[in-house]
Structures are given as structure tokens and as C-alpha cells.
Amino acid sequence: MGEPEVVLDDAVLNLSGESAGEDGTDTSSPFFVSKKAAAVLKHAILRSYVVPFASKVGKYAPDGRVVYLDGYAGPGRYEDGTPGSPALILESAAQIAEFRQLDCYFVERSRNNFRSLSTLVGEAQKQGLAAHALQGRVEKHLKHVLTAAEGAPLFAFLDPFGLGVSFEALTDLVFGSRTRQGSTGRHATEVLLNFNANAVRRIGGLLTSTKHSPGKPATLSAMDAACGGDWWRKEFLDSANNTEAVNRITEGFAQRVGKAVRAGSWTVEVRNRAHHQVAYHLVHFSRHKDGMWLFGEAASLAQVEWRRACIPPARSDTLFDPIDTFEAEEQERKAQWIKRIMQNVEDLLDRHGDFIVDHHQAQVMAGVLGEARALHVRAAIKELYKSGKTTCNGVGEVRQLRVTRPR
Ligand SMILES: C[S@@+](CC[C@H](N)C(=O)[O-])C[C@H]1O[C@@H](n2cnc3c(N)ncnc32)[C@H](O)[C@@H]1O
Structure with missing residues (x-):
């Protein structure tokens, strides 16, 4: 079980339109100015899932402590003040503080984003919440967080712009470092990850592209590492179109991870509008039936919020509401x-x-x-x-x- 060898994030493949430098000195983050509908769904799922999850599994954990890892945390809030995943989870932690300790680890690579994140985490600490901001790549901090999570349930949220941690890091390190028998209580381990459909479309496109691109072999290898092998290449080439390719590869990934770590999985399509193509799938892994049901409830409620967020604004020149x-x-x-x-x-x-x-x-x-x-x-x-x-x-x-x- 070693450190993941390939770095599979925005440095390899920037799918966000952001410009993140190798050293994390990103300055322009249009993504974080205000929230898009896709993020409404993602955040609604987090908000409706983490509290019941922590309440349930924390019952059997020493001191009611549950560890939460946000591996790609961002700045914590959007520029317009809307909560990003860290601010949302800190609200959840405060909500359950009387009976559960949600011990939160937020990892962020970009220096600018990290600055805002640290401010938010500092405020949470002053309120008495257990919160930690860690700067750098999540791959670098994984072992430390997993050690801190020993003997406690763990929920990890992995939300990169492009490709995330490798298949090996997910299966061997995150799940593999925790006991296989334990699906509940202090051994419960769950992961919610963003499996990027844009990455599938763009990287898959390289397989048939005749254009010379020096980064092509590295990008294809990065996708192999994220998917746990090159099986996805055949899926892509055998698909009739990009939509089919995205579905086959996302399902293939979820099944392979599920099989490797003996977990069930849910995949939820996330789009910015009903008629848009899928931006990413949220894939949830749980080793317990309760987790599967709880997540289903959270996903369903979140979809209502998302549909509401997609309602066009009312127009004054029509009676139609x-x-x-x-x-x-x-x-x-x-x-x-x-x-x-x-x-x-x-x-x-x-x-x-x-x-x-x-x-x-x-x-x-x-x-x-x-x-x-x-x-x-x-x-x-x-x-x-x-x-x-x-x-x-x-x-x-x-x-x-x-x-x-x-x-
Ligand atoms: C999609 S954004 C996160 C949004 C956040 N989870 C939310 O919902 O508010 C992805 C973030 O991951 C950061 N990032 C990219 N590669 C990373 C890595 N290897 N480790 C940690 N953070 C990384 C980017 O700088 C960016 O802020």
C-alpha cells in the first residue's frame, strides 16, 4: 500500500477553466464567485446526508466522534458569501455539537483558496468546533487524516475539478486502511466523490484524436490510474456516443470500487440545467444498508432543491408563473x-x-x-x-x- 504515484488533479488536466499554478498560486477562480445549479445539488446532498450519517454511526463511536474529510475543499465560501462545502459542513457540525463531535479536516491546494479557508476554519475553532485546514495536495495529507480517523467513523468528500485521487489510493488507502469487517459504528467508512464527466469526454476524445499532443500519454495514464486500469478505453471506444461512454465508464468505476472494497454504491447525475449534458456524477460508497437508504433519501430531497434552483426568474410581462x-x-x-x-x-x-x-x-x-x-x-x-x-x-x-x- 504505497503513496499514489500519479498526481491526478487539475495540474494534469484543468477542466474547470481555472488557472491553478503548479505551486498552488491560483489567482483567478471564477468558479467561486457564485454558485451554479450543479453545486446546489451537490451541497444539498451533503447537507441532508452528513448530519443523519454522523448521528447514526457516531452512536457507537468513542466520545461520539466522527471524522469528516473534505479533500478538495476550495475557499470555504463563494465570494458572494454563499457557503461552499466547508462552510456547510461546519454548520452541520455546529448543529450536532451537543451530541456528536464532527472532527473536520479540510484540504486545499491553492494558496488563495487556502487563505479564505483558514479564516473560516479559525472562526469555527473559536466557536469550539473541531476543524483543521491543511494546505497542499490531498494525496500528501491522506495518511495523516486516516491516522486521525482510526477508531472513529469516517466520511470523505472528494470533489476535484478534474480527476481525483487514484483508484489505488481510494481502495487501498482510504478503505483498505480501515477494517474490512467493520461497516458500522467506529469502523464505518463512506466516500462521496465527484466523478467528472467532462474528464471522461475530453480524455476519451484523445483516444481517437489524430492531433499531435505531447501531454497525451500522461493524460491517458492519469485516467488509467483514476479508473484502476485501462478498461475504460474499450468502454469509450465501444460506446455509440459520449453520453453512453460517460454512463458506462461511471458505472464501471463504481462497480469496480464497490467490488474492491465490498461496498454498495449510488451514482447521481449532476447537471447545471435539465437539458444540459451531465457535468459530473456524484458517486457514494457505503458498506452498510442503512447508508444506502439514508443516501437515497438525501439524494431525492436534494433533487427537489436542484429543480427549484433551475426555475427561471418570473417575468413581469407575462401572467405565467x-x-x-x-x-x-x-x-x-x-x-x-x-x-x-x-x-x-x-x-x-x-x-x-x-x-x-x-x-x-x-x-x-x-x-x-x-x-x-x-x-x-x-x-x-x-x-x-x-x-x-x-x-x-x-x-x-x-x-x-x-x-x-x-x-
Ligand atoms: C471543485 S473545487 C471544490 C469545491 C468545494 N468542495 C465546494 O463544494 O465548495 C476543487 C478544489 O480543489 C482544489 N484542488 C485541486 N487539486 C487538489 C489536490 N490535489 N489536493 C487538494 N486540493 C486540490 C482546487 O484548488 C479547488 O479549490
């Missing part, structure tokens, strides 16, 4: 999800007879994963009960419901 349309569309979406879940439940009853929802999350949520949540599952079961297709009335903890056929 985008908020009304939004509410009507939300109702229509919910109705479709419930219909789909009803179908999934009926299929499960046909295939297995009676079943418990908790044992079939993927099948119950097929087609609506990351969109619908537990309350829609309940609504679907209640509908089926009303029409006499199950004797389960949908009352009680959704995951524990036993869905039964009428005798």
Missing part, C-alpha cells in the same frame, strides 16, 4: 414515481411472493433511484392495498414493511 408550473410538474413527477414503484412491487410479488422492502431496495426503487424516496414507496404500497393487491396497509417503518399477497 414559473413557480406554479414547478409545483404542477412536481406533482406529476411524484405520480409517475408512485406508478413505477407500484409496478416494481407487483413484479416483486410475482417473483418472490411476500417480501420485506428492506431486502429489495434496488428492485423496489428500480427506475426511480435517487429521485423517489421512502414516502413514495409508502404511497405506492397504500395504493396497492386500496386496490386489493396486497394485504400490507403501508403503515409503519417503510423499510420494515412486509408486502404480502392477498390470500
Whole structure:
């Protein structure tokens, strides 16, 4: 288990439009002026997930301490004052401070961003929160943070602009350094990472490009290291278009990591607008069923926030109110999800007879994963009960419901 050998970040491939120097002396960061819709989704997921995660797994941890690592932290806040991931997580830490200690490590390479980040972290420390700002590459600080996380649950958020830590660092170092048996309590380990679709499209494009580019072999090797091998090249070349390539490679990556570390995974598409191409996928790895359900709830709630953030501003020259349309569309979406879940439940009853929802999350949520949540599952079961297709009335903890056929 060694240090990752290849540096896989913006220095290799800058996909952000930022100009980050090798020494981290970045000065122009248009990205951090104000927040885009894609970040609304990412931050809403963080906000709705980390508090329930820490509350749950921290119950069995010494002193209720849970470690949080933000490996690509940024400045902490946008220039307009909107919280970035560090400010958001420090708010979460304050929210649960009475019963959990969220011990936060924020790593940032750029000197300018780090300056703002340190100010934010200094303020949090004055409030009595456990927060640390570390300057430099996350690869350099990983071992230190993992040592600090020994005996405590760990949640790592890895959100680079381009390629992130290598597959090996993720599987051998982050997950591998923590006990394999432990999926809960003080051994719980979860990772949420940004798998960049722009990187897949651009680097994949190099495979067929005839243009001479001296950096090409290094960039292709960097992608190999991020994906844990060159398997992604065949996926890219075998895909009919970029959308298919991005989906196949993201899924391939999630499955390979999941298999290597014995974790389940969720992938959530992140776009700036519904009609835009995917900017990145958020991939979540958890070794526990509770984590998979909790994340599903967080992703579903975050999608509502994201759709709301995409509403165009109201125009004074028309009677048409985008908020009304939004509410009507939300109702229509919910109705479709419930219909789909009803179908999934009926299929499960046909295939297995009676079943418990908790044992079939993927099948119950097929087609609506990351969109619908537990309350829609309940609504679907209640509908089926009303029409006499199950004797389960949908009352009680959704995951524990036993869905039964009428005798
Ligand atoms: C997408 S931004 C992070 C945004 C932040 N997570 C948020 O949600 O507010 C990525 C950040 O990672 C920093 N960065 C790039 N390579 C890095 C590395 N190897 N280690 C640590 N930080 C890095 C960049 O300077 C940039 O500030």
C-alpha cells in the first residue's frame, strides 16, 4: 500500500477553466464567485446526508466522534458569501455539537483558496468546533487524516475539478486502511466523490484524436490510474456516443470500487440545467444498508432543491408563473414515481411472493433511484392495498414493511 504515484488533479488536466499554478498560486477562480445549479445539488446532498450519517454511526463511536474529510475543499465560501462545502459542513457540525463531535479536516491546494479557508476554519475553532485546514495536495495529507480517523467513523468528500485521487489510493488507502469487517459504528467508512464527466469526454476524445499532443500519454495514464486500469478505453471506444461512454465508464468505476472494497454504491447525475449534458456524477460508497437508504433519501430531497434552483426568474410581462408550473410538474413527477414503484412491487410479488422492502431496495426503487424516496414507496404500497393487491396497509417503518399477497 504505497503513496499514489500519479498526481491526478487539475495540474494534469484543468477542466474547470481555472488557472491553478503548479505551486498552488491560483489567482483567478471564477468558479467561486457564485454558485451554479450543479453545486446546489451537490451541497444539498451533503447537507441532508452528513448530519443523519454522523448521528447514526457516531452512536457507537468513542466520545461520539466522527471524522469528516473534505479533500478538495476550495475557499470555504463563494465570494458572494454563499457557503461552499466547508462552510456547510461546519454548520452541520455546529448543529450536532451537543451530541456528536464532527472532527473536520479540510484540504486545499491553492494558496488563495487556502487563505479564505483558514479564516473560516479559525472562526469555527473559536466557536469550539473541531476543524483543521491543511494546505497542499490531498494525496500528501491522506495518511495523516486516516491516522486521525482510526477508531472513529469516517466520511470523505472528494470533489476535484478534474480527476481525483487514484483508484489505488481510494481502495487501498482510504478503505483498505480501515477494517474490512467493520461497516458500522467506529469502523464505518463512506466516500462521496465527484466523478467528472467532462474528464471522461475530453480524455476519451484523445483516444481517437489524430492531433499531435505531447501531454497525451500522461493524460491517458492519469485516467488509467483514476479508473484502476485501462478498461475504460474499450468502454469509450465501444460506446455509440459520449453520453453512453460517460454512463458506462461511471458505472464501471463504481462497480469496480464497490467490488474492491465490498461496498454498495449510488451514482447521481449532476447537471447545471435539465437539458444540459451531465457535468459530473456524484458517486457514494457505503458498506452498510442503512447508508444506502439514508443516501437515497438525501439524494431525492436534494433533487427537489436542484429543480427549484433551475426555475427561471418570473417575468413581469407575462401572467405565467414559473413557480406554479414547478409545483404542477412536481406533482406529476411524484405520480409517475408512485406508478413505477407500484409496478416494481407487483413484479416483486410475482417473483418472490411476500417480501420485506428492506431486502429489495434496488428492485423496489428500480427506475426511480435517487429521485423517489421512502414516502413514495409508502404511497405506492397504500395504493396497492386500496386496490386489493396486497394485504400490507403501508403503515409503519417503510423499510420494515412486509408486502404480502392477498390470500
Ligand atoms: C471543485 S473545487 C471544490 C469545491 C468545494 N468542495 C465546494 O463544494 O465548495 C476543487 C478544489 O480543489 C482544489 N484542488 C485541486 N487539486 C487538489 C489536490 N490535489 N489536493 C487538494 N486540493 C486540490 C482546487 O484548488 C479547488 O479549490
